[in-house]
Amino acid sequence: MTAVPAAQPRVAFTDEMKAEFKALLGDRFTTAAAVREHHGKDESYHPNFPPDGVAFAASTEEVSAVVKLCAKHKLPIIPFGTGTSLEGGVAALAGGICIDVSTMKEVLRVSPEDLDVTVQAGVTRKQLNEHLRDTGLFFPIDPGADASLGGMASTRASGTNAVRYGTMRENVLGLTVVLADGRIIKTGGRARKSAAGYDLTRLFVGAEGTLGIITEVTLRLYGIPEAISAAVCPFNDIRGAVDTVIQTIQSGIPVARIELLDEVQMDAVNKYSKLDYTVAPTLFFEFHGTAAGVKEQAEMVAAIAAEFGGSEFTWATRPEDRSKLWQARHDGYYAALALRPGSKGWPTDVCVPISRLADCILETKKDIAESSMLAPLVGHVGDGNFHLVYVIDPDKPEEMAEAKRLNDRMVDRALAMGGTCTGEHGIGYGKMEFLEKEAGDAFAVMGELKRAFDPENRMNPGKVVRI
Numbered sequence: 001m002t003a004v005p006a007a008q009p010r011v012a013f014t015d016e017m018k019a020e021f022k023a024l025l026g027d028r029f030t031t032a033a034a035v036r037e038h039h040g041k042d043e044s045y046h047p048n049f050p051p052d053g054v055a056f057a058a059s060t061e062e063v064s065a066v067v068k069l070c071a072k073h074k075l076p077i078i079p080f081g082t083g084t085s086l087e088g089g090v091a092a093l094a095g096g097i098c099i100d101v102s103t104m105k106e107v108l109r110v111s112p113e114d115l116d117v118t119v120q121a122g123v124t125r126k127q128l129n130e131h132l133r134d135t136g137l138f139f140p141i142d143p144g145a146d147a148s149l150g151g152m153a154s155t156r157a158s159g160t161n162a163v164r165y166g167t168m169r170e171n172v173l174g175l176t177v178v179l180a181d182g183r184i185i186k187t188g189g190r191a192r193k194s195a196a197g198y199d200l201t202r203l204f205v206g207a208e209g210t211l212g213i214i215t216e217v218t219l220r221l222y223g224i225p226e227a228i229s230a231a232v233c234p235f236n237d238i239r240g241a242v243d244t245v246i247q248t249i250q251s252g253i254p255v256a257r258i259e260l261l262d263e264v265q266m267d268a269v270n271k272y273s274k275l276d277y278t279v280a281p282t283l284f285f286e287f288h289g290t291a292a293g294v295k296e297q298a299e300m301v302a303a304i305a306a307e308f309g310g311s312e313f314t315w316a317t318r319p320e321d322r323s324k325l326w327q328a329r330h331d332g333y334y335a336a337l338a339l340r341p342g343s344k345g346w347p348t349d350v351c352v353p354i355s356r357l358a359d360c361i362l363e364t365k366k367d368i369a370e371s372s373m374l375a376p377l378v379g380h381v382g383d384g385n386f387h388l389v390y391v392i393d394p395d396k397p398e399e400m401a402e403a404k405r406l407n408d409r410m411v412d413r414a415l416a417m418g419g420t421c422t423g424e425h426g427i428g429y430g431k432m433e434f435l436e437k438e439a440g441d442a443f444a445v446m447g448e449l450k451r452a453f454d455p456e457n458r459m460n461p462g463k464v465v466r467i
């Protein structure tokens with residue numbers, strides 16, 4: 001199992017402290033066991049570390065008041081969006097107070113003329129797109145799960161659309177953040193570019209709640225494309241599929257989505273979503289643009305695919321057919337777990353320069369084939385990013401050891417190829433040792449930055465950096 005970082009000295013949570021939080025938030029502060037349990041765990045195999053209490057804050061000012069009370073009592077603070085992260089980010093490793101921002105659900109401003117929006121941190125991506133429905137605009141970042149935009153900013157999330165629209169890194173323009181001492185600051189703004197001082201926005205994006213709590217997010221928006229078309233194409237082998245991706249990206253074709261599912265994942269998807277796709281390495285595509293542009297992109301990609309052993313494209317042009325196709329892709333994680341009832345998932349991802357993608361995937365698949373591990377592979381391959389889910393029984397030490405061995409090898413391989421230990425899931429505490437390897441001397445500098453923002457190490461302690 002991933003080593004759990006040494007716990008910070010735990011502060012005893014007393015009845016007097018509880019009374020102070022209750023006086024602040026009333027019923028929106030709770031120590032109920034079921035609620036604490038729900039907030040101590042994400043969607044992966046990582047064990048549950050419940051916080052001492054959960055505060056459902058309703059505004060930036062309320063988050064600040066809760067943070068100040070935590071500061072007074074030296075309590076750790078763990079921000080919580082929707083809890084869909086995958087590397088143990090929400091675990092209360094040293095107890096403390098979970099600040100759940102999921103009730104902060106207001107879309108504060110939409111400016112269609114500037115293509116931007118400001119939302120409270122608890123707004124989810126689906127809620128935002130529902131809100132934008134009549135404006136002709138949309139927010140493209142799509143991590144599959146209906147995650148909160150504060151959580152997505154905090155994990156620097158991306159997903160299927162990132163190959164065309166970028167990740168949260170490119171799409172967050174500004175933030176409101178509550179610091180460890182309760183101060184409220186604004187970073188960035190609405191200007192499309194700025195050369196004004198340190199880029200604190202980029203620092204908080206991806207900080208996983210270790211530097212402050214994001215309460216408001218200003219985001220870029222995009223016009224809904226005139227034409228959208230999606231297709232599925234099976235390949236003779238995985239190299240053909242990956243080479244199609246590489247050639248497509250290197251040719252500069254602006255695909256909106258290009259997703260790889262290996263044959264094990266396709267089998268899982270068919271069974272889980274009651275579909276009948278060919279069980280073979282498969283690419284899922286989506287094209288955005290004018291009707292003529294989409295047609296042209298599709299023809300170019302189909303020609304590349306044919307060259308590398310791709311079969312006919314199966315098209316989905318009606319919105320309901322596209323939704324079905326992408327829902328099946330998004331359910332991939334649960335489909336993988338359903339292959340082995342009662343199992344848990346150890347999801348992991350790496351990202352490499354696109355020219356190394358085929359080697360990285362093929363060597364990783366070879367490792368899996370030589371082991372006893374069930375591990376379907378999916379990938380946002382247009383970015384050089386792919387995921388495995390080790391389908392495991394966490395109570396079996398030999399399975400955990402094997403998953404760890406395979407994972408270590410995959411991450412080492414990605415790093416040796418100039419890649420990163422995570423393209424999008426983040427570090428939490430599950431990948432801290434890999435971040436140390438990847439960042440080298442910069443890892444200690446990250447720790448120094450953390451201390452500057454949070455000298456008492458109370459903001460999500462035990463995550464991302466070692467203090």
Ligand SMILES: Cc1cc2nc3c(=O)[nH]c(=O)nc-3n(C[C@H](O)[C@H](O)[C@H](O)COP(=O)(O)OP(=O)(O)OC[C@H]3O[C@@H](n4cnc5c(N)ncnc54)[C@H](O)[C@@H]3O)c2cc1C
Nearest residue numbers: 081082083084085089143147148150151152157158209214
């Ligand atoms: C089935 C499935 C598929 C997924 N696919 C993808 C994918 O394709 N791409 C991808 O990027 N991710 C993916 N994820 C991971 C996950 O959805 C993302 O990491 C998402 O961004 C987490 O958002 P959340 O609101 O659930 O955050 P949480 O899980 O609640 O929190 C994540 C981290 O951010 C911190 N945090 C939360 N809110 C705040 C805040 N307001 N201020 C400061 N810190 C905060 C937490 O303390 C924690 O460390 C997937 C997850 C699942 C379950």
